[in-house]
Structure formats: structure tokens, C-alpha cells
Amino acid sequence: MSRVYNFSAGPAVLPEEVLTEAAAEMLDYKGTGMSVMEMSHRSKAYQTIIEEAEADLRELMHIPDNYKVLFLQGGAHQQFAMVPMNLMKNKVADYIITGQWAKKAWKEAQLYGKANAIASSEDATFSYIPDCSDLPISEDADYVYICENNTIYGTKFHTLPNTKGKLLVADVSSCFLSEPVDVSKYGIIYGGVQKNIGPAGVVIVIIREDLITEDTLPGTPTMLKYKTHADAGSLYNTPPAYGIYICGKVFKWLKNKGGLEVMKAYNEKKAKVLYDFLDESKLFKGTVRKEDRSLMNVPFVTGDKDLDAKFVKEAEAAGFVNLKGHRSVGGMRASIYNAMPIEGVEKLVAFMKDFEEKNG
Numbered sequence: 338m339s340r341v342y343n344f345s346a347g348p349a350v351l352p353e354e355v356l357t358e359a360a361a362e363m364l365d366y367k368g369t370g371m372s373v374m375e376m377s378h379r380s381k382a383y384q385t386i387i388e389e390a391e392a393d394l395r396e397l398m399h400i401p402d403n404y405k406v407l408f409l410q411g412g413a414h415q416q417f418a419m420v421p422m423n424l425m426k427n428k429v430a431d432y433i434i435t436g437q438w439a440k441k442a443w444k445e446a447q448l449y450g451k452a453n454a455i456a457s458s459e460d461a462t463f464s465y466i467p468d469c470s471d472l473p474i475s476e477d478a479d480y481v482y483i484c485e486n487n488t489i490y491g492t493k494f495h496t497l498p499n500t501k502g503k504l505l506v507a508d509v510s511s512c513f514l515s516e517p518v519d520v521s522k523y524g525i526i527y528g529g530v531q532k533n534i535g536p537a538g539v540v541i542v543i544i545r546e547d548l549i550t551e552d553t554l555p556g557t558p559t560m561l562k563y564k565t566h567a568d569a570g571s572l573y574n575t576p577p578a579y580g581i582y583i584c585g586k587v588f589k590w591l592k593n594k595g596g597l598e599v600m601k602a603y604n605e606k607k608a609k610v611l612y613d614f615l616d617e618s619k620l621f622k623g624t625v626r627k628e629d630r631s632l633m634n635v636p637f638v639t640g641d642k643d644l645d646a647k648f649v650k651e652a653e654a655a656g657f658v659n660l661k662g663h664r665s666v667g668g669m670r671a672s673i674y675n676a677m678p679i680e681g682v683e684k685l686v687a688f689m690k691d692f693e694e695k696n697g
């Protein structure tokens with residue numbers, strides 16, 4: 338067996354310990370004589386799995402009692418619609434456009450009401466986070482929406498926007514559990530798990546209880562009402578059962594590591610190795626304004642498309658895979674999620690130094 342250093346933006350690297358454990362339990366989960374994949378989601382064994390997953394997530398994030406945790410399907414994309422369908426009572430919402438995912442969410446919301454783009458960084462290829470200290474928040478806005486970590490462009494909100502008392506909704510797909518969060522500052526925090534937590538197919542929604550109502554937009558399907566899933570403990574219909582089981586293992590892995598404070602320190606140390614090199618390199622350059630840099634996604638370029646392609650190809654041959662930048666920006670991107678060991682980044686930087694010497 339040989340594992341590569343996988344810098345994919347998502348689906349992405351998972352902790353090796355988790356994969357090993359899952360492999361050992363594949364044929365016989367804890368004496369049940371079956372895999373978790375083969376198990377009824379109404380069984381006692383599965384009930385324990387999903388309850389423990391929720392309890393561990395609550396502990397990791399210090400989720401207050403007045404928030405529900407939902408394990409749903411449909412990807413982050415489904416939340417682009419579920420958020421307005423459930424929250425747009427006045428049919429007005431404000432969106433901060435910091436990249437493709439925020440933009441897609443904004444476009445989707447336009448199907449349901451007046452979705453205003455109140456700030457954007459598109460003028461500079463989303464390479465920075467706009468000043469959000471005094472935005473023209475709409476008086477009747479049902480919520481203010483952000484994509485907190487911009488997976489494609491490598492920016493992160495290090496300060497939450499001043500929503501002037503309005504509800505904040507955040508897509509945290511690519512920074513979920515990378516650092517501590519004050520959940521009480523948000524109405525909804527949601528994210529697809531395939532970036533930093535588990536296998537594709539699960540979306541976690543953390544939602545303040547008072548936002549879960551029957552009062553959704555007319556025609557909202559039963560499956561797209563938060564209330565449906567909250568009332569049923571995420572077991573209204575068959576949930577993405579195996580995916581939730583793996584997420585649960587990752588939560589335990591994070592708890593064993595010492596929780597999100599420890600993870601943050603580790604992620605900062607890890608990202609610094611790469612950013613420090615980018616800042617001193619004569620060949621490679623980071624593309625993001627320094628103060629807005631993400632700890633999770635690090636885009637960089639040489640400034641020469643052919644050299645970028647050569648780098649990606651040679652890196653892959655050396656065991657550093659999925660470094661090609663998103664098709665909308667080009668260049669390279671190293672996604673260095675929780676499960677990427679610091680050795681992976683150190684070795685990547687050594688490889689980059691060597692490449693620079695030969696090609697600089």
C-alpha cells in the first residue's frame with residue numbers, strides 16, 4: 338500500500354487512523370455481523386452512531402442548547418435553496434460575494450425573493466475579503482449570507498461582517514472544524530463534509546431553534562423544510578448513514594487530538610510553512626491579500642502557465658497530487674485540511690524549492 342499526499346480541495350484527505358478503523362469494522366461492526374452500510378438506520382446500533390456523532394460535534398464546537406444539529410443530504414448546493422425557502426419571510430436577503438460559491442448561493446436566492454449583493458471582491462478575482470464593518474444592510478433583510486472560507490480563491494473571513502443585528506448565515510464547507518467558532522453569532526452554520534470532515538453525501542446544518550418553523554415559502558417540499566429533519570432527529574427518511582458514521586469517527590479523532598483550539602494551532606503552524614515559503618520565493622507567489630489568507634486552501638502561481646503545468650505534473654509524479662488550481666483561476670492550489678499532516682506540507686515546500694532551483 339502506498340498513500341500519496343493528497344492536496345485535493347474536495348473530496349479530500351481523511352485521517353489515516355479513521356480509514357484504518359473503518360476498514361477493520363467493514364465486515365462486522367462491533368459484533369453485529371454486518372457493515373454499517375448494511376444496517377437499518379432504525380437499529381439500536383445505528384441510533385448510537387448518530388447520537389454519539391451529534392454529541393461529539395456539540396462538544397467540539399460548544400454548540401449551545403438552543404441550536405439543532407441536522408445531518409442532511411443534497412450537498413452545500415441544496416442549502417443554497419433551503420436557506421431562502423426557510424428564512425426569507427420578508428423575501429429580502431443580503432449576500433456578500435467573495436467567490437463562486439457565494440455567487441451561486443446568491444443567484445439561487447434570487448429565485449425566491451430579492452437577494453442583494455451588498456459587497457463583492459470580484460473586481461480583483463476574489464483575492465480579498467471586502468471591508469464588512471459598515472455595509473448597506475437592508476432594513477427588512479431576513480438574513481445576511483457569507484461563504485466564510487472561499488475554497489477556490491483561498492480567502493477567509495477572519496472577522497465576521499457587522500450584520501447590524503440581522504441574522505448571519507454562513508457556508509463553512511471548507512473551514513468546518515478547522516478552528517473554534519462562536520456558534521451563537523450565527524443563525525445558521527452549514528457545510529458539506531467532503532472538504533474537512535468526511536465522505537461526500539453529508540451536509541451538516543447547525544441552526545438556531547427559533548428559525549425552525551412551519552412558516553416556509555409556499556411550495557417548499559417537505560424534504561427541504563428544516564422542521565421536517567429537526568423533528569425527526571435527522572431520521573425522517575434514510576440518512577446518508579455510512580457517511581455520518583465516518584464523520585462521527587473524525588469527530589472522535591479531533592477530540593483525541595485535543596479539540597479545535599489544538600487543531601487551530603496545528604493548522605496555523607502548517608499553513609505558515611507554505612505561506613512563509615511563498616513570501617520568500619522568487620518563482621512562486623501566493624495570490625491572496627495577506628490578511629485574508631485561508632488556513633485551508635492556498636492558491637499560488639508562477640506567473641507562467643506552462644511552468645505551472647510542468648510543476649503540477651512533476652509534483653504528481655513525486656507523490657504530491659491534486660495541486661492543480663480550480664479551472665476558473667488556474668495556477669496551483671494546495672488544500673491543507675485538518676487531516677493533512679505537517680510533514681506533507683514540509684515535503685511539498687522542499688519539492689517546490691528544488692523545482693525553483695531547477696526552473697527559476
Ligand SMILES: *Cc1c(COP(=O)(O)O)cnc(C)c1O
Binds near residue numbers: 411414509529
Ligand atoms: C465545495 C463547496 C461547495 C459545493 O459543495 P457541494 O457539496 O458540491 O454542493 C459549496 N461551498 C463551499 C464553500 C465549498 O467549498
